[in-house]
Amino acid sequence: MIKGARKEMIVVRTANSRYFDEAYFVLREDTPRHHKKSTDILNEANRILAETVPDAPSTLKKRNRPWVTFVVGGFFGAVLSLIVTLLFI
Numbered sequence: 001m002i003k004g005a006r007k008e009m010i011v012v013r014t015a016n017s018r019y020f021d022e023a024y025f026v027l028r029e030d031t032p033r034h035h036k037k038s039t040d041i042l043n044e045a046n047r048i049l050a051e052t053v054p055d056a057p058s059t060l061k062k063r064n065r066p067w068v069t070f071v072v073g074g075f076f077g078a079v080l081s082l083i084v085t086l087l088f089i
Contacts, residue, residue, distance in 0.1 A: 007026050007027070007029075008026070008027040009024060009025065010024075010027065010041055010042070011023070011024055011025075012024075012042070012046070012049065014049075020049070023045065023049055025041075025045050025048075
C-alpha cells in the first residue's frame with residue numbers, strides 16, 4: 001500500500017453504450033492546475049472514448065463482405081462453367 005499518494009480520477013458513466021458501463025481516467029500529476037477544468041477533462045475523456053469504440057456500420061460492412069464475395073464468386077463460376085460448356089458442345 002502506498003502512503004501519501006494522492007491521485008485524481010474522473011469517472012465517465014455511459015448509459016447508451018453497448019460496450020462500456022463506466023470508464024475511469026486517472027489524471028496525470030504533472031498537469032498544470034489551470035488545465036484541470038472539468039469541461040476540458042470531460043472533453044478529453046469523451047475524445048478518447050470516441051477513438052476507442054469501434055464503429056457499428058464498419059463492423060457490419062466487414063461482417064457482410066464475405067457473403068458478397070461468396071455470391072459474386074458463385075455467379076462468375078456459373079457463368080464460366082456455362083461458357084466452357086458451350087465451347088465444347
